[in-house]
Amino acid sequence: MTERTALHDVLDAGIVCHLAYVAEDGTPRIVPTGYGHEGDTLYVHGSTGAASLRGGAGAEVCVNVTLLDGVIYSRAVFHHSVNYRSATIHGTATPVTDPDAKLHALHVITEHIAPGSWDHARGPSPQEFAKTAVLALDLTEAAVKIRTGGPGEEPEDLTPDRVGASWAGVLPLVRAWGTPQPCRHLPEDVGVPDYVSLRGPQHGPQ
Template sequence: MTLSPTPRSTIRRGSKRAATDRADLHAVLDAALVCHLAVVVDDAPLVLPTGYGRDGDTLYLHGSTGARSLREAARGVPVCVAVTLLDGVVYARSVFDHSMNYRAAVVHGTAVPVTDPDAKAHALRVLTEHIAPGSWDYARQPTPKELAATSVLALDLAEASVKIRSGPPGDEEDDVAANARWAGVLPLRTSWGAAESDPALVGDWDVPPHVVNRT
C-alpha cells in the first residue's frame, strides 16, 4: 500500500527523496529502536526519546505513568513521532553540498491509551520483542503493580511520511568538472558487541540463545 499524504505529512523540501510505499515506513520503524515523541506541554514543545514497537499499522509507545510526555499525549492532544537512521556522511566538493545519507519517518496523529489488560499485555509484548527479541517468553512476566506503573499508548500510522537519501554527493557541475577535491561517502554502520553478563549472576550462566543470535 502507498502512503496517503496529508497537508502536514506532505514532504515539500527535497520532495524527490520522499518514499511513497507503506513498506518503506514499516522498514524504517522496524530498523530503529528509539523514536522521539513530540508534544506540547504548557504551551512549549517537549521532545523526548521513547521506546516503541510496531504491530501492523499501529505504533505502541511506552514509559512510566509518571512521564509527563506520555500523560499529556494520553489526553488526546496532537503528537508527532520521528525516527531517524543515519547511514553515512556525504563529503562533497563544496561545503554547501555536504549532506548525510539517512532514512527518516515522521508520524502525526493522536495517541490512544491502551488500558484493557489483554490489549496492554499484547502491546508490551510487541514493544519487548521489538527492542529485545525473545525476551517476552524468557524473562519474568510483569506483575500487576508493574503493569499499573507502565503507560502504553497506541498511535495509528495512517498519517506518516518517509524520506530517504542515499548515494554520492550532489555537487555542482562546475565543481565536478574542476576535479580539485576529493568527494564521496563515509558510511556509518551500527553493530552489536559481545553480550556482557550481569556481575550479580551467581553460578555458571550461558548467554541465552535469543541474545547470542542477535549479535
Template sequence: MTEPATRTPLSPTPRSALNRSKERGATDRAELDAVLDAGLLCHLGVLLGGSPVVIPTTYGREGDTLYLHGSTGAGNLRAAMTGDVSIAVTHLDGVVYARSAMHFSMNYRSAVIHARPVELTDPEERMHGLRVIVEHVAPGAWDAVRSPNKKEMAATMVLALDLTEASVKMRTGGPRDEESDIAAGVAWAGVLPLRQVWDAPIDSADLAAGIEVPEYVRARGAESVSAGF
C-alpha cells in the same frame, strides 16, 4: 511479522506531505515498516505546559499500530494524551562529502508520524502492547523472562498510535556537485558510510553462576557477523 492483507496506503496530508526534495519521499507503506522495524529508539514530540518537548523512547510496531509505554506519572505521556503528537525515527547511513560546502549532505532513512495516542485500558491489550515493545527491542526475550506483575502494570501506561498519517524520506548515493566544481577537481568527494553493530554481550555483575548467554541474545550478534561487520 505478518502484515494484514488489506492496509491503508501512505497518503500525504498537509502535515505529512514533503515540501522540499520530494523525490526523496517514499509512498510504499512497506518503506515505513522497514524504517520503523530497523530502529530501536524514536523521538516523541509533545506540548508540555505550552512548550514543545521531545522525548527519546523505545517503541514497538505491529501492523499499522505503534506502541509506546512509560510511567503513569510521566508528564510527557500525560501531555501526549491531550492532543496530537509527532514521532520521528531516523537512521544515519553516511556523511556525503562534496567539492562545495553547500553540497555536503547525509545519506539517511527517516519516518515522521502524526497521530493522536490512545491509552490502552484493557488488561490483555496493555500486556500485548508491552510484549510488542519488548519483542521489538529484544526479540525472544518476552517468553524467557518474568511477565509484569499487577503492581508494575498499575504503574505503567501503554499507548497505541495509528500509523495512517506518516511520511518517509531517504537519501542514498554520492554528492550532487556543480559541473564546474567537478571539473575543477579541487577536493575529494564521496561518502563516508556509517553503520551500527552489536558487540559481544556483557554479563550482569550479579548474574548467578552457570547461566549462559541465551540464544536469542547471541542471535543479535550473529546479525552483525553475517552482515560482514
C-alpha cells in the same frame, strides 16, 4: 518499494523513537523512548508519571525514527549531507487501558527492542503493570524520507582543474552489536542464550 513498505522497514530497523507533544504549559517538548509496532499501530510506553505520557494521551503528537547511514562529502560545503532513513508519524495518541490490549502492546514493544525476552523474562507484576502507561498511534498519517547515493555537485566543481581539488564521496556508518556483558549478579555458569547472542541483522534492528 511502496512508501508503506519503506515505513515498516524503517520502524523495523530502529529501536528508539522521539515523541513530540505539547506540555500542559503550552510549550513543545520532545523525548526519546522505546517503541514497538504491529500492523498499522505504533506503541510507546513509559511511566504513568511521565509528563510525555500524560501530555500525549488523547492529544496530537508526532513521532520520528531516524537512522543515519553515512556522511556525504562534496567538493562544495553546500552539498555536504547525510544518507539516512526517516519515518515521521502524526496523529492522536490513544491511551491503551484495556488490560489485555495493554499487555499485548507491552509484548510487542518488548519483542521489538529485545526479541525473545518475553518468553524468558518475568512478566510485569500487578504493581509494575499499573505503573506503566501505553500510547497507541495509528500509522495512517506517516511520511518516509530516504536519502541514498553520493554527493550532489555543481558543474564548475567537476571541471578538470577542480574535480580533484578535494575528496568527495560517502563515509558509510556501520552499526554492529558488541559482545554481551553479563549482569554482575548472574552466576558464572549461565551462558548467553541464543536470543541474545544471535541478535543481529536477521534478528533485530541495525
